[in-house]
Amino acid sequence: MENFDVIVVGGGPAGLSAALSAAKAGMKTVVIERGDYPGTKNVMGGVLYTKATEAVVPDFWQSAPLERPVIEQRYGFLSGDETILAGYRDPVWAQAPYNAHTVLRVKFDRWLAQQAEKAGVMIITETVVEDLLYKGDNVVGVRTGRAEGDLGAKVVILAEGVNAFIAKKAGLAPQMRPDTVAVAVKEIIQLPQEKLEDRFCLEPGQGATIELFGDSTQGMMGTAFIYTNKDSLSIGVGALLEPLIRTKWTPNDLLEALKAKPYVKRLIQGGETKEYLAHLIPEGGYNAMPKLHRQGVLVVGDTAMLVNGLNREGSNLAMTSGKMAGEVAAQCIQSGDLSDQGMSLYEQRMRDSFVVKDLYKFRRLGRFFETHPHFLKVYPEIAANAMHLYFTADETSKKERQKQIMKMVFEKRAKGGLVSDVFGAWRAILK
Structure with missing residues (x-):
């Protein structure tokens, strides 16, 4: 059985960031990817944030296969065929090193894997990890679907995506629920x-x-x-x-x-x-996060439920968690403390970072929308109707138009419901 210091399960941004960080710290590291190459099985909307990426690969924007720097962000509500839009454009975002880029994952992940290989990481593709290997209660590697496919490791980092098959087997992640x-x-x-x-x-x-x-x-x-x-x-x-x-x-x-x-x-x-x-x-956020560590194991990226849907952030959370996991894995190996307590340093660093702080801040959001489903149906309709009335120029006075708008609002949502919704939204988003 070939032995490594660190095995990373999954070749997405979180896993590759973990591998890069571990390798740079002198660890013998391997990434096991089930696709033909990193990127073939990976999908995201396509926005990559500069700060988190540059922490993993300095000056990446000079050589990575990026699409376009994002200089404008628009937000909109659709109600029927009507559209309400707001946007923000910043010329500073058009200057290096930029704030964010659009990317295509097939290209970017493959490039990131090449950076990991340059740092000494071995990448094994077309291979599925079936389970962790144990010696007593201690994790000592992984079992793959290949003949003679057992690989030894001191630390295993799980970056296997939202399905979290191995994390579930290890008792770290619960079964996936349709509301998360x-x-x-x-x-x-x-x-x-x-x-x-x-x-x-x-x-x-x-x-x-x-x-x-x-x-x-x-x-x-x-x-x-x-x-x-x-x-x-x-x-x-x-x-x-x-x-x-x-x-x-x-x-x-x-x-x-x-x-x-x-x-x-x-x-x-x-x-x-x-x-x-x-x-x-x-999409479960903070309340659905699994246990992030156990003896010899760390959990990163989508496997750890690290997506901030409200702010459209996922790649930066994944890469930040991966970088921290790789660094902690190396630190624990060097100190000889691979216990659950030793691995807890990773969770401490995560909780001190923006990643968990932001997820905690919006921890009530999912439940709020579950109990207020009209928010994404009734309120866009109210706003669209109000704008239609206000911006329609005819012989109606603006004073009368405002009365019409208020009447329409209260017909669609009672005053008590409006007050309750405002308080609930404030508590879920701003508190």
């Missing part, structure tokens, strides 16, 4: 660069993102997105599994309905679909 995971589908739609830049009012090479709520998911808890790549758009939609099951909508139905919306239809007009992808996304 979302199903997302995504298309890559090819468009000429000049059309992209014209439709999004961008200078050559610049990028923009759009997040859409409300009828983008038929009022279900979830979101839709449109991101600009070099010569394509990434368009997708995701919703919690529980309402999808209850309403019998399929993710593909949601995507087709989104593409038919007038605002969206115009942005993708004339494009050709080149890829279709689907993926599970952890």
Whole structure:
């Protein structure tokens, strides 16, 4: 049995960041990836944040296969065929090292794997890890599906994605629930660069993102997105599994309905679909986080439920957790303390970081939307109707128009309900 200091299960951003950090600390490290190569099985919306990535690979933006720096972020609500939009554009975001980039995971993950290999990491592909290996109660490696596939290790880092098969077997993660995971589908739609830049009012090479709520998911808890790549758009939609099951909508139905919306239809007009992808996304947040460590094991990225859906952050949480795990693994190996108590240093560092602090801050959000499903259906409708009334110029006075708007609001949502909703939203998002 070949032995390593650190085995990383999964070749996504979290796993590769862990491997890079461990290797840089002098650890003999291997990544086991079930795909043909890192990136083939990995899907995300497509926004990569600079600060977290640069902490793993300094000056990555000078050589990584990136699509466009994001200089504008738009948010919108859809209600029927109506659209309410707000956005923020910052010229500073167009200057190196930039704030964020759009990426295509197949390209980026493969590049990140190459950086890991340059640091001395071995990458084994097309291999499934079936279980951890134990000596007594101590984890001493992994068992793969290959003949003579047992590999020894002092520390195993689980970056296996939201399904968390090994983490569940190890007693670290609970069984997945339909209210803690979302199903997302995504298309890559090819468009000429000049059309992209014209439709999004961008200078050559610049990028923009759009997040859409409300009828983008038929009022279900979830979101839709449109991101600009070099010569394509990434368009997708995701919703919690529980309402999808209850309403019998399929993710593909949601995507087709989104593409038919007038605002969206115009942005993708004339494009050709080149890829279709689907993926599970952890949405349980802080309350669904598994145990992050045990003797000889650390849990990172999607396996640890590290996604901040409200702020569209996932890649930065994954890479930050991976970097910390790799560093802690090396530190514990060097000190000779591979106990659960020794591994707890990783959790301490995570709780001191923005990762867990942000997840904790929004820990009530999921439950709030579960108990207030009208928030993503009724309120976009109220806002759209109010704007239609206010911006329609006829012989009605503005004073009368305001009365009409208030009457319409209270017809759709009683005063008591409004007060309760405002307090609930404040408590879930701002407190």
